[in-house]
Amino acid sequence: MAFRSPFAIPRQLLVGTTSLGGRSAISSRLRCNQRGLATVVPPVTQDATGSKGPTAMVFMNMGGPSTTDEVEDFLSRLFADGDLIPLGRLQSYIGPLIARRRTSKIQKQYADIGGGSPIRKWSEYQCAEMCKLLDKISPETAPHKPYVAFRYAAPLTETMYEQLFADGFGNGKGGRAVAFTQYPQYSCSTTGSSLNELWKWRNRLEGKRANGGSEPAGAIQWSVIDRWPSHSGLVEAFAQNIEAQLNTYPEEKRDQVVLLFSAHSLPMSVVNRGDPYPAEVAATVHAVMQRLKFKNPYRLCWQSQVGPSAWLGAQTSDTVQEYVKRGQTDLILVPIAFTSDHIETLYELDQEVIHEANNPGVKRAESLNGSPVFIQALADIARDHLQKGELCSRQMTLRCQGCTSERCLGQKKFFAGQEHASMVV
16 A cells, blocks of 8 residues: 555545554553453563563554544654655655645544544454464463554554563563564555664664664564465455355355455556565455355455556446446455455445445455454464564565665665575665
């Protein structure tokens, strides 16, 4: 989900994606229990003799305002991010201006979905439940401690990092942390931006910038789960939600229902630069259809295009309208690039695309949210990563063919580690 020029800002980004914003004082570390309620997580110490734990598990995502009062702060941070919305040398001026002008409209949209984004609630729940499973299936790296780092909303990356310090990680004490992207498919504008932010704050708080230029002793040892587009557990979770929605149609019509997989679009300038996102989204779709034995016709489409520039298509809204006009009114929208509900599902798909279709046959598959199958998949992905001892995937070591960002180069070299930094090109 990347965004282009100042006059072609995608509706979704302007609409948001997850939790609240603002740099607040460090608060008590919270974990969600099975009812989604918060409980205090005690600090940890690096004294697990004979063990590889404790391990901090950090879920990374874009974030979104939890209340309508937080919308402007969220948008301001979002439009200040040149990785996501490149506005050039005037970014610091144009970004806040666009945010202020759009705030009232976006506040209305969040009000229409209950007053804020649920993505923080779901992210904290998913991470906490995953850590419970990890303690059982990977005891050698236990205890696993859940953290969430949002790019544009609270808990922000720097707040998460300070919380790691407070809980006994880093700052001279060492310890291990895993940055786990909650975008299954990698894009420079989403996962890449979050990793750039994490690298920045690592350097500021305990890296070379923090101690005058030498590599610090006792810093947090980071590794990254940077993509997982065709993991069998992710595929199974998507497939089960699709099957549940298919079962709401009469049995004689189920095989004729068209599945429309929808993901956030990218400007063609980003695609042509070599961003891997379109190919990885397509890989997820194909894996899901294999699991479903290709029983239904399907298409991959893209949502949230804004402005006159060329974007990756076809657009989800246009696709639905066109099929309904042709008489194909049994359609299931599948949000294939999102791991929980947020503004793009609850407002853009549910209240715009489906509402405008005005046909009872047009429906949406449930988002992954609290799916036990999905949370088990997260635990399996994390366990495999911890057991392999990899710092990142091999794909992570390649920049886009047209990338000229020195920030991207430095970030990738850091997360690849000394052994593999030379592979980053």
